[in-house]
Amino acid sequence: MTATNLPACLFPPIEPYRSGMLPVDELHTLYWEECGNPQGEPVLFLHGGPGSGLSPLHRRFFDPAHYRIVLFEQRGAGRSTPLGEVRNNTTPLLVADIEQLREQLGIGQWLVFGGSWGSTLALAYGQAHPARCTGFVLRGIFLCTPAEIDWFLHGMGWFFPQARAEFLAPIPEPERSDLLSAYARRLFSDDAALSAQAARAWSRYEAACLHLLPHPETVEEFGADAVSLAVGRLEAHYFVHRGFFSEEQLLRGLPRIRHLPAAIIQGRYDVVCPPATAYRLQQAWPEARMTMVEDAGHAALEPGTAAALVAATEQFKTDRLRTGLARAA
Numbered sequence: 001m002t003a004t005n006l007p008a009c010l011f012p013p014i015e016p017y018r019s020g021m022l023p024v025d026e027l028h029t030l031y032w033e034e035c036g037n038p039q040g041e042p043v044l045f046l047h048g049g050p051g052s053g054l055s056p057l058h059r060r061f062f063d064p065a066h067y068r069i070v071l072f073e074q075r076g077a078g079r080s081t082p083l084g085e086v087r088n089n090t091t092p093l094l095v096a097d098i099e100q101l102r103e104q105l106g107i108g109q110w111l112v113f114g115g116s117w118g119s120t121l122a123l124a125y126g127q128a129h130p131a132r133c134t135g136f137v138l139r140g141i142f143l144c145t146p147a148e149i150d151w152f153l154h155g156m157g158w159f160f161p162q163a164r165a166e167f168l169a170p171i172p173e174p175e176r177s178d179l180l181s182a183y184a185r186r187l188f189s190d191d192a193a194l195s196a197q198a199a200r201a202w203s204r205y206e207a208a209c210l211h212l213l214p215h216p217e218t219v220e221e222f223g224a225d226a227v228s229l230a231v232g233r234l235e236a237h238y239f240v241h242r243g244f245f246s247e248e249q250l251l252r253g254l255p256r257i258r259h260l261p262a263a264i265i266q267g268r269y270d271v272v273c274p275p276a277t278a279y280r281l282q283q284a285w286p287e288a289r290m291t292m293v294e295d296a297g298h299a300a301l302e303p304g305t306a307a308a309l310v311a312a313t314e315q316f317k318t319d320r321l322r323t324g325l326a327r328a329a
Helices: 056-061 091-105 117-128 146-158 161-168 173-187 192-208 216-223 225-240 275-284 303-328
Strands: 018-023 029-036 041-046 067-072 110-115 133-139 262-267 289-293
Touching: 018 091, 029 091, 041 056, 041 091, 041 117, 041 303, 056 067, 056 303, 067 091, 091 117, 110 117, 110 303, 117 133, 133 303, 146 161, 146 173, 146 225, 161 192, 173 192, 173 225, 192 216, 192 225, 216 225, 262 275, 262 303, 275 289, 289 303
Parallel strands: 041 067, 041 110, 110 133, 133 262, 262 289
Antiparallel strands: 018 029, 029 067
16 A cells, blocks of 8 residues: 555554564564653554564554554564564464563553454453453454354455465365365475465465455565565464464453453455454454444555544543543542
8 A cells, every 4th residue: 555545544654762672482583663652551553464564554553642552573474583483383472472572661551452363362362461451452353263264265265266266376176175284285395485485375365355445566565575474374374273272262261351441343345354253253242342344345454444443542542531530530
C-alpha cells in the first residue's frame, strides 16, 4: 500500500525513541522498539503470520501522545534472528518472550493489540498472564483450529482460484492429498533452492487473498525472500503443530480474561480468517465489543478496518482517561 492511498484515520508517521535486540535463548534474538509517549499507557502490538514481522505503519494505530507503543518481531520474523528458524519456536515460548520483554521494559500492565495470528497470540498470552493485561484489541480472529487450517489450505481457493492454482503448482498431483505435509517437506528441506521456492509460493498465495480488492504490490512484497522465508516456514510449522494448542484451548480459556475489556474487529469478506471464527469468539465472550466491517477483507490497512482499529484504541484511551479523572475526583 503506497503512501498516497493510506487510510486517513492513521496517526502521523513516527519513529522509535528506543529499540534493541533481546536474546531470549541460545538461538533466538528478538528485535523490539518503543514509540510515542514514554510515560504513556503501554500498548503491545503483536504482528501476524506467524512470520510476517513489522511495518512502520503498525505504529500508527495509536495516539502517540497517549500511548507508550511497544512492538517486537517474534522468533524467526523480520529483524529477529535467525530468520525463518523453527527450532525452539512454539506458542508457549512466544508467550514467555512477551513476558521477558515486559519485564525488561519495566511495564506492569499493557493493552494487547493483535491481528490474525497476532489475535491468536494475544489470547494465548492473556490467558497465561491475565493480570498483566488491561484489555485487548483483536482483528481477523484466528483460533488455529484444524478447521481453520484446512480452510487456509483448501477453502480459500473457492474465492481465489488462480491464487490456489499457483499454490498447487509446485506440488506434484500424487502429493496433493496431504498438502500441508507436502509443503512442509519442501519448506524444511536441506535444499535451500527448493525451500525458497516453496516459501515464495506459500507466501504469495496468502498475500493474494488478503484484500477485498486486488493489491498486486502486496503479492510482490510477500514474494521477497526475506518475507516469504519467514512466513512460509513459520506458518507451516505452526499449522503442522496445530499452534501448539490443545483442542479448543483458546475458547476454553476465556474465563481467565472475560472480565477484561475487548474489541473484536472483523472484515465481513475476510477469506483468510472467515467471520465465523470471530462470531464463535464473540458468542463465547459476550462482553467483548464486536465490529463487523462490511467492506473489508483480511488486511488491517483496508480503510474500514483501519478506522475501526483506530476507533478501538481511541475508545480505550477515552475509557482510561475517564477512569483516571474519576479516581482523581
